[in-house]
Amino acid sequence: MMSKLPHVGTTIFTVMSALAAEQQAINLSQGFPDFDCDDQLKELVNAAMQQAHNQYAPMPGIMPLREAIAQKVFNAYNQQVSPDTEITITPGGTYAIFTAIATCIRPGDEVIIFEPAYDSYIPNVLVNGGTPVLIPLTFPEYRINWELVRSKITPSTRMIMLNTPHNPTGSVLSATDIVELEKLVAEFDLLVLSDEVYEHLVYDGQQHQSILRYPNLFRNSFVTFSFGKTFHVTGWKMGYCIAPAHLMQEYRKVHQYLCFSVNTPMQHGLAKFLETPEHYLSLPAFYQDKRDYFLQLMQDTRFTPLPCYGSYFQLMRYDRISQEGDKAFAIRVTKEFGVASIPVSAFYQNGQDDHVIRFCFAKQRQTLERAVERLRKV
Ligand code: GLN
Numbered sequence: 104m105m106s107k108l109p110h111v112g113t114t115i116f117t118v119m120s121a122l123a124a125e126q127q128a129i130n131l132s133q134g135f136p137d138f139d140c141d142d143q144l145k146e147l148v149n150a151a152m153q154q155a156h157n158q159y160a161p162m163p164g165i166m167p168l169r170e171a172i173a174q175k176v177f178n179a180y181n182q183q184v185s186p187d188t189e190i191t192i193t194p195g196g197t198y199a200i201f202t203a204i205a206t207c208i209r210p211g212d213e214v215i216i217f218e219p220a221y222d223s224y225i226p227n228v229l230v231n232g233g234t235p236v237l238i239p240l241t242f243p244e245y246r247i248n249w250e251l252v253r254s255k256i257t258p259s260t261r262m263i264m265l266n267t268p269h270n271p272t273g274s275v276l277s278a279t280d281i282v283e284l285e286k287l288v289a290e291f292d293l294l295v296l297s298d299e300v301y302e303h304l305v306y307d308g309q310q311h312q313s314i315l316r317y318p319n320l321f322r323n324s325f326v327t328f329s330f331g332k333t334f335h336v337t338g339w340k341m342g343y344c345i346a347p348a349h350l351m352q353e354y355r356k357v358h359q360y361l362c363f364s365v366n367t368p369m370q371h372g373l374a375k376f377l378e379t380p381e382h383y384l385s386l387p388a389f390y391q392d393k394r395d396y397f398l399q400l401m402q403d404t405r406f407t408p409l410p411c412y413g414s415y416f417q418l419m420r421y422d423r424i425s426q427e428g429d430k431a432f433a434i435r436v437t438k439e440f441g442v443a444s445i446p447v448s449a450f451y452q453n454g455q456d457d458h459v460i461r462f463c464f465a466k467q468r469q470t471l472e473r474a475v476e477r478l479r480k481v
Contacts, residue, residue: 148372164192196329219450268413
């Protein structure tokens, strides 16, 4: 059989996590917490199982969860979305993204993707016959050059993909970015796919620029979220997509034949857990504390931090340590010093290597301390 993805290998997250396990290294590579979720969340899911919520959920998700999400959207972004027609529960954020692309990308359609790009975006577009149009973010600020974006738009441009807060860089979109985006979307009638799985992980008092805040943009958008990232349960693979009814109607046509519906007891548990806004409102402070602690510890190393405004990733330059390529460096640090990270070149199709690696700080203080103790020797 001819491969549909001839240039795609194993995802860097699998590669680095496997190496970390093999080397018994501290794993700051793949993005997941090393602490458990709230006991109450587990109890709520257990209770749902005991109450016999164990058969298929409705295709778009159980109504109490969709209602709880609509309430959260109202609390966080002062926007009304319809639980009935505009929200669909998905098995994770990555699935939510794939399904949006499968819903609207036809062979020949061009999709604008900014690099460094989360590693599923490009294969998702390719497997659906689309053409990724890759635009580098500025270095080292990792911002969007909107003039460059405008110059890449053609009659085939169908969609622009965004990710804020951004993985792997921790940059966030500003209100000015939104103004620029609004202009292009209106002028060229583009669709927007906005990956906002780190929506609550925004620091230093900034406001998350969700597409949901902007009705003009939302009209043309799919916005995707992750309970895994929000409530420290990445292994549950639970997320959702919000889109205006006319787009969501098409989205559900695809979703119903991809997985049909999502884990029922977990949906019940999450619906109840969302009733307490503190469960998500406490997240910026919780993770900012981890970022600050990690940065403080790292001052005693020869790594140089780049700014991190959101997400649970911290980029570090290592040019004071070595001139090796970032993959070789990340592998060597894992093997020789016992700390795994992600080389940022893995997020560029052409392998652009700015000698930067990504650390995940969604870890217990003790884990960060142990890791930095080792990184001091690098
Ligand atoms: N989102 C996670 C990260 O960036 C990884 C998820 C995955 O391994 N697919 O590290």
